[in-house]
Amino acid sequence: MSVNSYLLRQAGVITRAQAQSAGLSRDAVDRRLATRRWRPLHPRVYLAAGHRLTDEARVRAAVLWAGERAVLSGVAAAWWHGMAERAPLVVGVTVSRRRCPGPRPGVAVRRRELDPADRDERRGVVLTARPLTVLEAAVELGGTGGEFLDRALQRWVRFPAVYAAYCRNLGAHGSATAGKLLVAAADRSASVAERLLARQLRAAGITGWRAGHEAGGFVIDIAFPAARVAIEVDGWAWHMDTERAGRDRRRQNALVRQGWTVLRYTWHDLTGRPRTVLAEILHEVATACAASV
Structure with missing residues (x-):
């Protein structure tokens, strides 16, 4: 894939590894940085001149920085799925327990292993599947999480699928809160x-x-x-x-x-x-x- 193809596909974002795989040398990448044709968003992740730092670019940059097997998660994943109106200021990503990326502004990293059933891919980004996304976004949203879960159950996911995702991720951060939300959601009366x-x-x-x-x-x-x-x-x-x-x-x-x-x-x-x-x-x-x- 060419450099321009990467930029078009990724909202103006490109990694050093992608640039070099497209034929640019290390010096050529450095010259683009020195002349501000590209500017760093994260270590080894850049935004090309002429492209705005949109929400899509922010999200893609966070996932690319977190590594090849990183998974977009939480409210950011809900936004990518089209279930949230706006992208969060802090982008959640999940990485393998074997990886220990350092802290980055605007990125929340969680280390855990995901079941294949809880992974999806949309528009070139690997992200949590809708049932787990709904559950984790509801927890992340705090006081408005119940309303989000309720709306999601009306429009995008079925309760058994969300419950199955909850069972696969018992013990994960936020699972206690998720369980309480599911108990409330499961009651079929007022x-x-x-x-x-x-x-x-x-x-x-x-x-x-x-x-x-x-x-x-x-x-x-x-x-x-x-x-x-x-x-x-x-x-x-x-x-x-x-x-x-x-x-x-x-x-x-x-x-x-x-x-x-x-x-x-x-x-x-x-x-x-x-x-x-x-x-x-x-x-x-x-x-x-x-x-x-």
Whole structure:
């Protein structure tokens, strides 16, 4: 492959080894660096003049620097798969335990062996397969990881495949958090989220509510009867089918017609922003009580 072919294929990025395999001598590479036709991104990895340092170039450069068997991982792999809107500032790569690359700004290196089932290749980059990518990205994203996993289960991967990837990687960094996310995702009802909200209300000392309150022929998940404020709690969206979603909308509309204020929250709201949820509930209850005086 020629130098220009490498540059076109790799968003302007090339390694010293690739340049020499294309016929450039060591001195020729050094001259390009001295004249700033190429600039270093990492040791022995360069960006050619005329090419912007795009996210694609950053990601490719990190993987090329990490070595021939490096595997793009985490949120960076999710972005490469088209499952994340933007590339992370720090690019995650996985290398063999036998390798010990030094630290590099903008690159997070993890040393472990990957099962062949957890490897994929797209556009010339070796990366984690979608099921493991979804799981590791969810862990890396922290507070928004559950929402990402939920969206991925709706659109890109199936739960059994993600669970199989989890089992193959038990004991790896982040697997405990991954396990908790999978337990939450596996529950096919909103009951876990409802119990979580009930615990949060009790812990905050909020009173005047009832769980499973009957009103107008419907059962409200959590209700403040005196204020006529209804709290509806949803589980993970990937479990929601069209029929159930339609029933929930009809129930909500009926409650509104009966004079109830309806607030709707998800498991992700309760785990990602619990203080905001409680503040919103208290505000609506206080507003409703004041209006009825």
